[in-house]
Amino acid sequence: MVSTSGDVLAGPSILSTFREELLPMANIVTPNIKEASALLGGIRLETVADMRNAAELLHALGPRNVLVKGGDLPDSLDAVDIFFNGEHFYELRSSRIKTRNTHGTGCTLASCIAAELAKGSPMLTAVRVAKRYVETALEYSKDILIGNGIQGPFDHLLRLKSGSHSFHRKDAFNPSDLFLYAVTDSGMNKKWGRSTVDAVAAAIQGGATIVQLRDKDAGTKDFLETAKSCLAVCRSHGVPLLINDCVDVALASDADGVHVGQSDMPATVARTLLGPEKIIGVSCKTIEQAQQAWIGGADYIGCGGVYSTNTKANNPTIGLDGLKTVCSASKLPVVAIGGINDSNAGTVMEMGVPNLKGVAVVSALFDRENVLAETKKLHALLMEASSSSSKIQ
Numbered sequence: 001m002v003s004t005s006g007d008v009l010a011g012p013s014i015l016s017t018f019r020e021e022l023l024p025m026a027n028i029v030t031p032n033i034k035e036a037s038a039l040l041g042g043i044r045l046e047t048v049a050d051m052r053n054a055a056e057l058l059h060a061l062g063p064r065n066v067l068v069k070g071g072d073l074p075d076s077l078d079a080v081d082i083f084f085n086g087e088h089f090y091e092l093r094s095s096r097i098k099t100r101n102t103h104g105t106g107c108t109l110a111s112c113i114a115a116e117l118a119k120g121s122p123m124l125t126a127v128r129v130a131k132r133y134v135e136t137a138l139e140y141s142k143d144i145l146i147g148n149g150i151q152g153p154f155d156h157l158l159r160l161k162s163g164s165h166s167f168h169r170k171d172a173f174n175p176s177d178l179f180l181y182a183v184t185d186s187g188m189n190k191k192w193g194r195s196t197v198d199a200v201a202a203a204i205q206g207g208a209t210i211v212q213l214r215d216k217d218a219g220t221k222d223f224l225e226t227a228k229s230c231l232a233v234c235r236s237h238g239v240p241l242l243i244n245d246c247v248d249v250a251l252a253s254d255a256d257g258v259h260v261g262q263s264d265m266p267a268t269v270a271r272t273l274l275g276p277e278k279i280i281g282v283s284c285k286t287i288e289q290a291q292q293a294w295i296g297g298a299d300y301i302g303c304g305g306v307y308s309t310n311t312k313a314n315n316p317t318i319g320l321d322g323l324k325t326v327c328s329a330s331k332l333p334v335v336a337i338g339g340i341n342d343s344n345a346g347t348v349m350e351m352g353v354p355n356l357k358g359v360a361v362v363s364a365l366f367d368r369e370n371v372l373a374e375t376k377k378l379h380a381l382l383m384e385a386s387s388s389s390s391k392i393q
């Protein structure tokens with residue numbers, strides 16, 4: 001009706017048809033502020049409270065869901081959209097991207113919502129995915145110079161060009177780093193009489209491709225010191241170091257990122273704190289959790305427990321079938337975790353399921369006397385399994 005550039009695309013003569021015939025049939029309506037105002041007889045929309053009011057009034061005209069887009073809201077640092085489903089309001093915020101290339105954002109958002117709904121997503125998820133796509137495309141296209149108008153179009157093909165939704169980052173994360181993911185356990189290393197740093201050095205020498213520092217007992221000060229020492233070892237070998245749960249320790253040590261669980265800091269908050277360059281992993285047992293991790297800006301998911309484990313208490317097992325289900329639906333690379341060792345790692349990798357990039361292990365490396373030998377053994381086994389799975393495909 002009214003484009004982002006302010007052009008009136010549908011005159012007043014068809015407003016009544018919109019209100020009386022189209023809106024009652026609609027599953028969702030996604031007006032910008034000017035359109036919402038026009039549909040509601042020219043009411044003033046200047047604040048987020050006005051947008052909530054407009055969403056409610058539009059909902060009363062018949063659509064099942066309303067998304068009032070606040071991109072044009074005056075004096076707002078964030079881009080705030082209001083989603084209303086007749087029961088609950090959701091304030092969906094994203095940072096404002098300064099660019100002239102905004103032509104087509106409304107159509108793209110609506111088309112992306114439709115595509116996500118067609119794939120079976122619930123409405124709010126579809127809206128969130130679409131918002132993230134538009135935001136990502138805006139960021140990607142912000143400096144492109146094309147055409148002579150005041151506004152330029154943005155570029156939808158970013159994924160084809162970049163091969164990733166997180167294009168604007170400086171190669172922070174390579175999914176193949178998940179191949180042999182060593183997760184430390186201070187209790188196990190203490191039991192075998194070695195420091196965490198020595199254990200990490202041995203695992204890297206044996207072929208670990210990424211390391212996560214996981215210590216459930218250490219205080220923040222000790223955890224930070226260990227993180228700094230491990231980071232020196234990891235950096236000297238070009239292996240990323242992630243911190244389990246503690247975003248503060250990741251920030252203070254300048255580690256490469258964090259791994260968070262479902263009851264830890266949400267990925268979206270961690271992303272805001274850590275910025276675009278750091279790696280974020282999220283533990284997921286279900287398709288919904290995997291989708292949420294992607295929306296929240298995670299880089300990969302850890303999926304398990306594939307098998308039962310003594311390392312983590314009361315950890316529900318999802319088995320190979322659960323792993324396959326999540327991997328097949330995930331938009332992010334996946335590392336399998338839980339009870340994986342040299343007797344079953346081959347089975348996991350030979351499945352050759354989409355997005356599965358490797359295995360994460362704790363006790364198979366660190367509850368052993370010789371970390372170097374165990375890591376080498378597991379690495380060789382994974383190499384063999386992944387080469388035979390690629391022959392099968």
Ligand SMILES: Cc1ncc(COP(=O)(O)OP(=O)(O)O)c(N)n1
Nearest residue numbers: 259260261262283302303312337360
């Ligand atoms: C790679 C990887 N996957 C899953 C987990 C489990 O994380 P979380 O659910 O936060 O449980 P704790 O590790 O905190 O016990 C992980 N750490 N790493």
Ligand SMILES: Cc1nc(C(=O)O)sc1CCOP(=O)(O)O
Nearest residue numbers: 304305309311338339361362363
């Ligand atoms: C830390 C952790 N997270 C899991 C999950 O399922 O999310 S299983 C697990 C422990 C994995 O240890 P091990 O390799 O010794 O079985």
